[in-house]
Amino acid sequence: MPALIRSVALQDYEWAAQAVAVDPYAQMKRLGLVLEQPISGDEFIPYQLFVQLLENTAEAGRCPDFGLRMGQGPDEYFEGPVVVLMRHANTLSEALALITQYGHVYSTVFQPTLAPVRGQAGMVDLILTVNDGRPASFKQVTEYILVSLVRALRFVRENRGDDLLVMFPHEALSAADKYQAYFSCECRFNAPFAAIRIAEAELKRPLPGRNELRIKMATSYIDSRFPKSGELVSEGVRRLLRQRLGMGRVKQADIAAELSLHEKSLQRRLAREGCPFPQLLDEARRDYFVELLRQSARPSLAQIALMLGYSEQAALSRSCQRWFACSPSELLQRH
Structure with missing residues (x-):
């Protein structure tokens, strides 16, 4: 599977590049990253291009701490679904497990792992896999991810973080006071790997914002709106259409918003999968219609029309003719 990162990261990149007098869109175009403006954040882009983009911009802007600047983005960062999950976890250990489980929301390559520190009992390293074994080529993205994760850890621990040790697999790019x-x-x-070291006891300490209900709400949100790695976006559309048929919110724009996608992005991805939106909506209505007909306590045809998202029963009749070459009443007789 190709290494990908969600283009929401480019929203941080956009303002950070402009702050050092670099045209972000020109830099992206040089690498073949042509996205709609403003950047919607709903596409996945090649991770290698993202890495190179940060390195090129740091050089063009003569800004060795560019990755760190990016990681200091607006507070909207803390409203992302994975950070919300972390915020309401019971312990830091559970929060880190949630990162691993739901990291596909942001990237297919970010997989943190915990390992005991040799020779230091009671200490563990949160090791970050953020490169392909060539850390010298990944300095900016490594620093961006490290500072972003430290911010998240501070957020869930309510600004506690001075007990951390941050390790970089490269030399210092800026003065010590900047870090x-x-x-x-x-x-x-010049550490063996990128990592954040912390006392093992801190992993078990209850988090101040823990809330089981919010965890369930956040996981439900992610499961319904962010297809897991390998899942087709059309499958997510099918699930949402079935849930919302009777609510009158089955337009393509409505479903795109539920999936946190730009409408045009959803249209493109469905086209690549050979499942245009009108076809998915039509299939969802047909399948639900047949299911309703099989129920012993069957609703009236007028009610069924509303449950399928039609404004009138006549629209259901026309669809039934197209699906089964007969009227709804004739189909009822067959059942």
């Missing part, structure tokens, strides 16, 4: 300003904790360079 202190970004991280407010100890930083170590």
Whole structure:
């Protein structure tokens, strides 16, 4: 599976590039990343291009701390679904497990793992897999991910974070006081890997914002709106159409919004899968219609029309003729 990252990260990139007098769209175009403006954040882009984009921009803007700047984006960062999951987890250990389970919302390559620190009892490293074994080529993206994760850890721990140790697999790119300003904790360079070290006891400490109901709401939101790796977006559309047929919110724009996709992006992805939206809607109505007919306590045809999202029973009759070459009444007799 190709390494991908969700283009929501480019929203951080856009303002950070402009802040160092670099045209973000020109830099993206150089690498073949042509996205709609403003960036919607609902596409997946090749991870390697994202990595190169950050390196190129740091060089063009003569800004060695560009990745760190990106990681200091607006507070909307904390409203993302995965950070919300972390915020309401019972413990930090559970929060990190949720990152692993739902990291596909943002990227197919970000898989943090916990490992005990050799020779330091009671300490663990949260190791970040953010490169392909060539850390010298991934300095900016490594720093971007590290500072973003430290921000998230501080958020879920209500600003506790000075007990962390942040490790970089490369030399310092800026002065020590800059790293202190970004991280407010100890930083170590030329480490074997990118990681955040923390006391193991902290993983088990209850988080202040824990809330089981919000965890269930957030996981339900992610499961319905962000297809897991390998799942076709058309499958997510089918699920949402079935849920919303009788609610009158079955237009393509409505479903795109539920999936956190731009309408045109949804249209393109469905086209690639050979499942245009009108076809999916028609199939959802047909399948639900047959299911309703099989129920022992069958609703009236007028009620069924409303349950399928039709404004009138005549529209149901026309669809039934197209699906089964007969009227709804004739189909009822068959059943």
